[in-house]
Amino acid sequence: MNVRWVGAQRDVLGGDVEGKIDLSSLTQRPHLYALGPRAGVSGEITVFDGEPWVARVVDRQIHVTADADHAACFLVYDHVNLWRDHVEDKPIEDEHALQAAVLRVAGAAGLDADVPLVFLMRSPVATVTFHVLDKRDGLPHTPERHERAKVRFEIERQPVEVLGFYSGRHRGIFTPKDSDLHMHFRTLDGRASGHVERIAVEPGAVIAVPGISVSEETNR
Secondary structure, eight states: OOEESSOOOOHHTTTTOOOEEEETTTTTSSSEEEEEEEEEGOEEEETTEEEEEEEEETTTEEEOOOOOOOOEEEEEEEEEOEEEEOOSSOOSEEEEEHHHHHHHHHHHHTTTSSOEEEEEEEEEEEEEEEEEEEOOOOSSOOOHHHHHTTTEEEEEEEEEEEEEEEEESBBBBOOOTSSSSSEEETTTSSSSSSEEEEEEEEETOEEEOOOHHHHHHHOO
16 A cells, blocks of 8 residues: 555646546556546546546536546545455544544554545445536636536435545645545445535444555565
């Protein structure tokens, strides 16, 4: 496990929306988990265990495809073949509560919170506000135009899986400038995916962080 990234959010907001990495170049190695905006600020890329979920907006509706023939403006990723699960017995009502839970689970698993961390959350009941980028103006990209490119949606009380990356030191690189978390999600029925803005889940959610294999422990 080793979080890596290519490109940066601040460069996208500064006008560079070209593709920095082809998704197909990473999917050849197993157990890929990745997220980032699609090149051209025209969609959201998420990869769960090597399976791409690429969300775009078509006729104001979400259109999700499962192919790797896409490039990302910036991408954060890791390869994880072993996860350690923890069941939350309390509701998680916002991003701050989720971050605290992730760090608690990571600490219990012996992970260092001073380095970037990938995590998963599976919830049988979740309410999510999310967006999918849909730039169509053809104009030089700016923070204001980035905001206008967000098409927002909401789902209520549905089972979801969330992929997130945490870091306390990479705002404006692979987390937003005002958050230590960058999260995407998918509904388990395959109908929706995108960038998480707000999330609330009921008790029973499972938070997973990378496990430490025997070989990794030996090499420490």
